[in-house]
Amino acid sequence: MQVLVTGKHIDLGESLKQKTIDLLQEVVLKYFDHAVDSHVTIEKCGHFTMVHLEVHLGRNIILRTSESEEEPYTALEKSIHKLEKNIRRYKDKLKAHHTNHDVSKEEIAMQYVLSDNYRDQEDQEPQGSAAIVAETTTYIPLLSVSEAVMRLDLSGNPAFLFKNKSHGQLNMVYVRKDGNIGWVDPEGNKKLHEKK
Numbered sequence: 001m002q003v004l005v006t007g008k009h010i011d012l013g014e015s016l017k018q019k020t021i022d023l024l025q026e027v028v029l030k031y032f033d034h035a036v037d038s039h040v041t042i043e044k045c046g047h048f049t050m051v052h053l054e055v056h057l058g059r060n061i062i063l064r065t066s067e068s069e070e071e072p073y074t075a076l077e078k079s080i081h082k083l084e085k086n087i088r089r090y091k092d093k094l095k096a097h098h099t100n101h102d103v104s105k106e107e108i109a110m111q112y113v114l115s116d117n118y119r120d121q122e123d124q125e126p127q128g129s130a131a132i133v134a135e136t137t138t139y140i141p142l143l144s145v146s147e148a149v150m151r152l153d154l155s156g157n158p159a160f161l162f163k164n165k166s167h168g169q170l171n172m173v174y175v176r177k178d179g180n181i182g183w184v185d186p187e188g189n190k191k192l193h194e195k196k
Helices: 014-031 072-100 145-155 186-195
Strands: 002-008 037-045 048-058 061-069 107-114 132-140 159-164 170-175 181-184
Touching (some): 002 014, 014 037, 014 072, 061 072, 072 145, 145 159
Parallel strands (some): 002 037
Antiparallel strands (some): 037 048, 107 132
């Protein structure tokens, strides 16, 4: 597994880099021998150090965690511990999904990153649309709702788009402000109207 360690507003010594690589490889390879790569960002934020871990296990399976502490080594250990806890919790489901995964049922889509220039103009009306600053191909997997919630939890993202196994239509799960998980299912709306 390839591990990239970068520092942001902090000078990383060889000792911290090597400890990061060793701990991450030990934890990930204990559960998955097919992990592709990972990226670790260690960032200084005031008096705290933030450690962001991102592990790419395979096609569209990305695990992310972040932790902050005053000391970099403590933040690293907390983040690694959180990652291992998530891997342990979902290990069997991830392995089953990896072996039963049918790539032909995934949908390929374009993913865009838009500039946020409109945020700088508080008093002005936005002129046109935001500029595209990056684009890439992404995959929308065919999953059950519980599998999508697992992927959402592992990714650390606020939302996750997927094709619902029960009807093949696009659905989304997301983290609500109250901490619960929301589920958007346009097909469910059609079923509601059919009953009336």
